[in-house]
Amino acid sequence: MAAGLVISAPASGVGKTTLTLALARAWRNRGLNVQCFKSGPDYIDPAFHAAATGRASVNVDSWAMDRGAIAHLVSRGVDADIVLAEGSMGLFDGVAARGVSGTGATADIAEMLGWPVVLVIDPSGQAQTAAAIAAGLRDYRKGVRLAGVVLNRVASPRHEDLVRRALDDAGIAVFGALPRHAEISLPKRHLGLVQAEEQAEIGKLIDEAARFVAEHVDLDAVLRAAAGWSPQPAANGLNVTPPGQRIALARDAAFSFVYPHMLEAWRAAGAEIVPFSPLADEAPDANADVCWLPGGYPELHAGRIAANARFRSSLQSFAEMRPVHGECGGYMVLGAALTDADGVRHEMTGLLGLETSFAKRRMHLGYRLAELAAPMPGHQAGARLRGHEFHYSTILAQPDIPLAVVHDATGAVIAETGSRRGHATGTFFHLIAEDR
Incomplete structure (x- = not known):
């Protein structure tokens, strides 16, 4: 025992x-x-x-x-x-x-x-x-x-x-x-x-x-x-649907904030996860049916990400036909530009119009409950997703169609709605679970 x-x-x-x-x-x-x-x-x-x-x-x-x-x-x-x-x-x-x-x-x-x-x-x-x-x-x-x-x-x-x-x-x-x-x-x-x-x-x-x-x-x-x-048998497990059958997952020092239970749940549901490194200028797996960019520290590597032409062009090509989703730092990289703490503006992949800046730090911290206005990989419109947001960036522009109505833990509506454009979607919160 x-x-x-x-x-x-x-x-x-x-x-x-x-x-x-x-x-x-x-x-x-x-x-x-x-x-x-x-x-x-x-x-x-x-x-x-x-x-x-x-x-x-x-x-x-x-x-x-x-x-x-x-x-x-x-x-x-x-x-x-x-x-x-x-x-x-x-x-x-x-x-x-x-x-x-x-x-x-x-x-x-x-x-x-x-x-x-x-x-x-x-x-x-x-x-x-x-x-x-x-x-x-x-x-x-x-x-x-x-x-x-x-x-x-x-x-x-x-x-x-x-x-x-x-x-x-x-x-x-x-x-x-x-x-x-x-x-x-x-x-x-x-x-x-x-x-x-x-x-x-x-x-x-x-x-x-x-x-x-x-x-x-x-x-x-x-x-x-x-x-x-002695753990009691659970009547049900995690309510998690994989975003695809074969998932290209960005995974390196700039993209590492993903909850372990999410990856385990995807695999348990039969999905295959194929990691790739944007920092090494790698492309997402050509045979994947979805690409997922987790959060991390893109602000510490923004110049390198901007210079990695193979990664950027391959992701843009991927998104022409297949869904791409980014969480927090991944969402910022899907955007048009990221300004680092020194005030230097770096072009990102441009799949979304989001522009963020770390030049003037502003902390965003707390639980989030999102009601999806449109589908995102693994979740249908109307789904209620629970997650957590923690970053120090300021939104300079978020021009695309909102992905969701997002509330904080008190029920107040917040401005960080996420975005969608074509096959690209993004959120500032990291997904933890979907309401049953």
């Missing part, structure tokens, strides 16, 4: 990912089979989980997915010794309006699966107050169980002692305390961590984190705190 835990915190930036990776690798080094998941819409962390465990990780999201879909996804952990779900933001942080099965909060997943929570607490600039925060989180919502805490970035033995005593008085277990250790900090950029595949030393970094955490955290006590868990 597998055992499950949720790794969470009071806020972002406290060290959840580092602790999750370290625990996963430390237990794997002991011969345990470890399965990770990511609660919420983050599409970067699952690749780090896979690097640490050797097993694919997927997202589970209570705003976008129903309980059947979540049960289907987590059932892959049935053969694991320990299952870790890494949270997003703070433990109870979600949107104001409930989605399919919750608000997107990590606490939803903890309660739904019955897994206890290990809190990562950063007591920098405080001492006993850290215990008050942990106690507040423990008592905030019935059905969410606190297993204990790991302290991160403690300043000194005296600091650690003060916090430990306060937590002990509150009846909260302390599994360990980590001194500050800059060498295991994971590199970041404007959309979060630098992607795992871009870091040649990621294995060594995770090994160092595992060694460090094993020295300061009682791994056996954390393991004992996990809840025994």
Whole structure:
């Protein structure tokens, strides 16, 4: 029987990912089979989980997915010794309006699966107050169980002692305390961590984190705190229709933000995925019946994309007869032009009239519910799609026919409607699931 835990915190930036990776690798080094998941819409962390465990990780999201879909996804952990779900933001942080099965909060997943929570607490600039925060989180919502805490970035033995005593008085277990250790900090950029595949030393970094955490955290006590868990058979799986039978998928450092569960669902439905690299000036597979450009960091490679004539011309030819769809960064590349952070305008593929700019950064962040006004690959007009948008670009022009009416999580209509022209479609949101 597998055992499950949720790794969470009071806020972002406290060290959840580092602790999750370290625990996963430390237990794997002991011969345990470890399965990770990511609660919420983050599409970067699952690749780090896979690097640490050797097993694919997927997202589970209570705003976008129903309980059947979540049960289907987590059932892959049935053969694991320990299952870790890494949270997003703070433990109870979600949107104001409930989605399919919750608000997107990590606490939803903890309660739904019955897994206890290990809190990562950063007591920098405080001492006993850290215990008050942990106690507040423990008592905030019935059905969410606190297993204990790991302290991160403690300043000194005296600091650690003060916090430990306060937590002990509150009846909260302390599994360990980590001194500050800059060498295991994971590199970041404007959309979060630098992607795992871009870091040649990621294995060594995770090994160092595992060694460090094993020295300061009682791994056996954390393991004992996990809840025994036997996944229940899901009545239904993901409601995902592949965009085509043979899918040409852009896949490189500029196009990598695609949810692993989507690719798995496409393959499970019988689709074949053929990757190609726009950065290497490759063309989409000539025998594919659809081309899909995920999001990523096209703004960091805009000059190179603009100069890659073979990629651009082949995509234009592809779109004359077959559908092409882009998500977020992929949508921007399907547009007319992209202006980078230095104010340099780069011509893109021109399949759509969209023009975007990073010269004046503006954050767009949040869940999206789109009602399609026209078909897009894999989905018919009228379909209700749930996704997540996160980028820093400004729309300079979006002249084509809107693809959808798009709402944020509060129900407000937003301007990022997506576009369609001929066989080309695009959205700013990354697709997570279709409403049943």
